[in-house]
Amino acid sequence: MEGLRVLADGRYLDGTFGRGGHARGVLDQLGPGGRLLLMDKDPEAIAVAEGAFGADPRVSIRRGSFAHLGDWTLAREGLDGVLLDLGVSSPQLDVAERGFSFGKDGPLDMRMDPDSGESAAQWLAHASDRDIADVLFTYGEERQSRRIARAIVARRETQPLERTGQLADLIASVMPRGDSKTHPATRSFQAIRIFINRELADLETGLDAAFDCLKPGGRLAVISFHSLEDRIVKQFIARKAKAPPTHRRMPVVPDFHPTLRAIGDAQKATSEELAFNPRARSAVLRVAEKLAVAA
Known part of the structure; x- marks a missing residue:
């Protein structure tokens, strides 16, 4: 929530609703003029979202991958923040019939959708x-x-x-x-x-889409649980925040104008959180802010 820096009248997108923990956190800080867009590819998550928030006039819900958030007109109108909480959700792991867990025998499915x-x-x-x-x-x-x-x-x-x-x-x-x-x-x-689930390909596409939909000053917050995911997020932010390395023997390259600013370093769960939420042990949060385009 600190990373998103929620504005009372802002417009935010939670691209991985899951069971709504982050959505509730955003809504608690939104005023009556704010908007929250919820996405998830899992129909069970969408059912929970509609039951919990479908009557809230500030909330819009769409089933689908965050990789396609740019196809949503409400997102293209400009966002003050995008949150992506990557990987499998706890309910998906806990329900044997979804086929994600080797600890619970069930059909070998593993599809989020x-x-x-x-x-x-x-x-x-x-x-x-x-x-x-x-x-x-x-x-x-x-x-x-x-x-x-x-x-x-x-x-x-x-x-x-x-x-x-x-x-x-x-x-x-x-x-x-x-x-x-x-x-x-x-x-x-x-x-x-x-x-x-094409998770890494969707992540790369989704990061580009989120960047395009963010307003200047808008925040991107991504929680990853795997080194490959975190590497993609880290490199995405770095490409837009830092000039590429140069060499005196290489041709002169155009001036670099950063379009993202990393907000702090990568963050991990504290020991206090891990005590009651051990599944956060591998979580890494990165936050970046979109910068205004240089004149």
Whole structure:
């Protein structure tokens, strides 16, 4: 909330409604002339948003990915702040039927929007071992990606992988946990989820769209939970805030005019927050402010 610097009569967009924690925080600071635009690709989240805030005249709700926020006329009219809370939400992890958690057996789905694209089970049923290994290594930084991919392809020849418990047990069988407290399937589940939902591609598109919709002085606040996400956000801010490096032997480049200003350094949850919200342990918040275009 401090990063967004909510103005009573401002216009804000929460691109990842989830279950409305951030939305409530913004609405508490908005006056009757303020507006809050809510987005989420998850139909269950949208149902919660409509039930909780649908009657509030300050609120507008739209189902869809924040990657397409620029398609919303209300957003193109100018925003004073955009909030993106990336990754899977707690309700999605906690409901076994959504297929995100290796700790709760359910259908191997993993789609944030269950009406769009292939499920994890459908993709794993036809992807080559090379493609699977590439996903596990690229998005999960899983060192045993090839071994796990070969095991998946071998298993599906005799038994389709349709449950999260099946996949988690298979991964554990080819790379035992040892002394680690982390489940062997952690990185693989994360990687498959990111791939299935196009999370990194959507983030890159969404950051550009958010920047275009922000008014000068508007704030962008992004919470990431994965090093690849945070790197994309960090580099996006840096490209617009800092002049590219130069070299005396290179041709003269045009003058650089920053269009974003980083607000402080990356922030992480305090020990006090972690005591009651342990899922915030890997969260990183970055905030930037859009600058006026130079004359």
